[in-house]
Amino acid sequence: MSTPPVSTHPPSDLRLVPVEFAPETFWVGKRDPGNIFYANPYLRRFRGVDPKTQKQSEFNLLIDPGSSSDFSTIHTKVTSLIGGLERLSALFINHQDPDVGSSASIISARYAPRAGIVCSEDTWRLIVHMNLPRNRFIATEKFAQGLNVPTGHRLIPVPTPFCHFRGAVMLYDPQTRVLFSGDLFGGLTDANAQGLWAEESDWKGIRAFHQIYMPVNAALARAVATIRKLQPAVEIIAPQHGRIVRGALVSQFLERMERLQVGLDIMDEAQDRTHLQAWNSVVDRVLTLARGYLGTSVETKLATSPELSDTAAFDGKRLTVNRMGKWTLEHVVDLLCQGEPPEIAGPILVEATSAAAEYNLPTPHLDIEGNAAPAHVSLLTS
Structure with a gap:
C-alpha cells in the first residue's frame, strides 16, 4: 500500500493531512481555528515479521480516538494512511472521559468490528456503558511487563493513578521513544500557536490545565518518577490535549510537573x-x-x-x-x-x-x- 505524503509541521496543513512526528507514528486530530483546547488522537502503524508465523504482519493502533464530534476528521486521516478503519487492530484509551474515547463506540460497532479495546479495568467499567463490546476488552493490568505486538514490536502500559482518573494509563513505545501520556502534560494552547510541537510558552497552559483537573501533587510526582524509570528514556511526550513535547522541554517539563501544586494543594490557599x-x-x-x-x-x-x-x-x-x-x-x-x-x-x-x-x-x-x-x-x- 502506498503511503500518502504527510506533513511534518506546516500549520496550514494540520486540518488536512496526518502529521508523522515519529517513525510510523501519526497525529490524526482535528484543529479548529482559534480553539485553545482540543484532543489529540494518534495512529501507530506497526509493520514487521510475526515471530510466530515468520510472515509479514501489520498492526494498526489508534490511541485515544477522541470525541465523536471529531470522528469525521479521524476517519478521513486514518483511512488515508491505512486504507480504511476496518484495518485497525486495536484502540487504546487512556481513561474514561468522552473527549478521550467516545468515538470508540462507532468505530468498534460499524467500522472496525475486530479491533481490540485496550485500557485499564477501572476505565473499562465506565466506558463499557458506551455500548462497547465486552468480548474485545484487553486489560492493561495483564501486560504490566509489556504487550507484544504481532510484528515483533513491544508496547508498555504505564499506570498513572489519579492523573486525573484512578484508572488512567499511559502507553510507551520504546521503539520510537514516544510516550502517549493522556491528560498528563496536556494543556490549553494559545489560539495563535503554530504547528504541533510545544514551546516554552506552552507550559502556562499545561500548568493551568493541571491545576484545574489534577487532584494532588503526590499523584504527579509519582507519575514523573515512573516516567523517569522508563528505558530507553522518553524523547517525545504526546499528550491527549495541547501540543507534543520534545527535546530539552521533556526534562524541563518533567521537573516542573514533579513539584507543581495542583487541586487540593492550592484550593484553600488560592481562596x-x-x-x-x-x-x-x-x-x-x-x-x-x-x-x-x-x-x-x-x-x-x-x-x-x-x-x-x-x-x-x-x-x-x-x-x-x-x-x-x-x-x-x-x-x-x-x-x-x-x-x-x-x-x-x-x-x-x-x-x-x-x-x-x-x-x-x-x-x-x-x-x-x-x-x-x-x-x-x-x-x-x-
Whole structure:
C-alpha cells in the first residue's frame, strides 16, 4: 500500500493531512481555528515479521480516538494512511472521559468490528456503558511487563493513578521513544500557536490545565518518577490535549510537573488572601538576608523562574506576592538556595521558617535536609 505524503509541521496543513512526528507514528486530530483546547488522537502503524508465523504482519493502533464530534476528521486521516478503519487492530484509551474515547463506540460497532479495546479495568467499567463490546476488552493490568505486538514490536502500559482518573494509563513505545501520556502534560494552547510541537510558552497552559483537573501533587510526582524509570528514556511526550513535547522541554517539563501544586494543594490557599501582607513581610525578610550573602545574584536567581510570575510580581528589585503566599515563599527559598553551600543556604532556611512562625503562618515546606541546614532548623519545622 502506498503511503500518502504527510506533513511534518506546516500549520496550514494540520486540518488536512496526518502529521508523522515519529517513525510510523501519526497525529490524526482535528484543529479548529482559534480553539485553545482540543484532543489529540494518534495512529501507530506497526509493520514487521510475526515471530510466530515468520510472515509479514501489520498492526494498526489508534490511541485515544477522541470525541465523536471529531470522528469525521479521524476517519478521513486514518483511512488515508491505512486504507480504511476496518484495518485497525486495536484502540487504546487512556481513561474514561468522552473527549478521550467516545468515538470508540462507532468505530468498534460499524467500522472496525475486530479491533481490540485496550485500557485499564477501572476505565473499562465506565466506558463499557458506551455500548462497547465486552468480548474485545484487553486489560492493561495483564501486560504490566509489556504487550507484544504481532510484528515483533513491544508496547508498555504505564499506570498513572489519579492523573486525573484512578484508572488512567499511559502507553510507551520504546521503539520510537514516544510516550502517549493522556491528560498528563496536556494543556490549553494559545489560539495563535503554530504547528504541533510545544514551546516554552506552552507550559502556562499545561500548568493551568493541571491545576484545574489534577487532584494532588503526590499523584504527579509519582507519575514523573515512573516516567523517569522508563528505558530507553522518553524523547517525545504526546499528550491527549495541547501540543507534543520534545527535546530539552521533556526534562524541563518533567521537573516542573514533579513539584507543581495542583487541586487540593492550592484550593484553600488560592481562596485565602487574608494573609498576603504577612507573607510579603516574610518574603521581604528572606530577600534582605539573602542579599547580604548573595548580593545582586538574588535578582538574577529570581529572574530565572518562569513560574514566579504566576503568583507574584517582580520588577527586577522588589517582589510582591499576589496570591499563594506559602507556595511563593517556598519557591523563592528554593531558587535562592539552589547551588549554594550550607553556610549560605542554612541561614536563609532558618529566616524563612522563623519569620513565618513569628507571623503565625503555616510552616513552609522547605528542603532542609537537602540543603544541609543547621540541625536546630528541624526544631522549627516539627
